[in-house]
Amino acid sequence: MIRKVSGIIQGKYTVDGAGVKLYRVFGGVPTAYITDPFLLLDFFGSSNPSDYISGFPWHPHRGIETVTYLLEGKVEHEDSEGNKGVIYPGDVQWMTAGSGIFHQEMPKPLSLEDKGILQSKILDNSNKGLQLWINLPSNKKMSTPVYRGVKSSHVPKVKIDSGEVKIIAGEFQGVNGPVKAGLYVDPTYFDVILRPEGEFIQKVKENYTVLVYVIQGGADFDDRTKVDEGNLVIYGEGDEVRIRSQEGSRFIFLSGKPIKENIAWYGPIVMNTDDQIREALLDLRRGTFVRDKNPVFE
Template sequence: MINKRKATQIVRGQHAVDGAGVRLRRVLGTNNITDFDPFLMLDGFDSTDPDDYIKGFPWHPHRGIETITYLVKGKIEHGDSLGNKGTINDLECQWMTAGSGIIHQEMPKASERMLGCQLWVNMPAKDKMNHPAYGDITQDKVVV
């Protein structure tokens, strides 16, 4: 038997600019959106104009959260204070656990289209001081 649940809120998102000038649609993470714990933020991005995203997200800190970036189309390079480096391409994902703290950058590369999303998840209090970590999830590991 399938349990049916009723939607309590429809969220359309708002146009926003973040990082060094990246144009995106913020679905979760605005003041008027609540009740999505543990999800803190959800951004979607879709552009065929590199000027909308090319300046990326230069070095910045995170703590106590996990970020998951899923890329449908495009290319994003990651670097962090642990020495991790990675690149995700079409249909790939990156997962970063900020834990006790990490400084990182995500820098998109010019491509025909940049399409994807990023989700921020609040870590449970008991896990917030865990060691930070980073990993790419390549196409061959993505379950469709």
């Protein structure tokens, strides 16, 4: 059965980190029960460095996974587990915070040196990308932190008659994404580009949450619903999604197994109970927030 659109969420502009201007597609406790297992999706994009250069200095995470997918510019990152590097366009950083981790992410425009590294002719002040938060089930919230860094060259691209599908996680036409091990909600994460009159068809699992965020253009998400950029589509039940674009579009396709557990949320910490939140805050005051000193690097 083809899934129908059950809801549409329009995001809002906000400021986060040390003053980064971004577009919050969705996020917060009430919405999280609808988008379960996905907690939050931010879209950041500007050609003015003053909108993003202040970045996201050192901050903690516990109980979730964060997925940063960069489209333009670069992000310099570092964390308390010893990871340090640069995310370039097309790269993915998939981090399981688990029992606790500190990190910082500092968006920057590409430099002349970066231009040489990327062998690119494009050099401007643009910085654009997305960060997704994924909830962890209660029995994995205090698991060992895991860091996965995926370069653009390792993200498979499948050409379809009407465009292209980049597979970050999940499977499309027999091709699997590079992020596999330790994924607790069976996530699918695609970046889909459709040409005018293009169509995207994907089988999905029954009872899984299916979301689509329109980055650019617009499309028909069922036979009655056209959605333009900046909006999130929430699908109802069924086992197949069909999206048709009359004018061409780009969108992020997400699917995952709902956790269906209570959510207690305090800033960058998401647990199941208020007592667990208080414990995390006490750990921060005591300096014992990072519980596991032996993270996994993949």
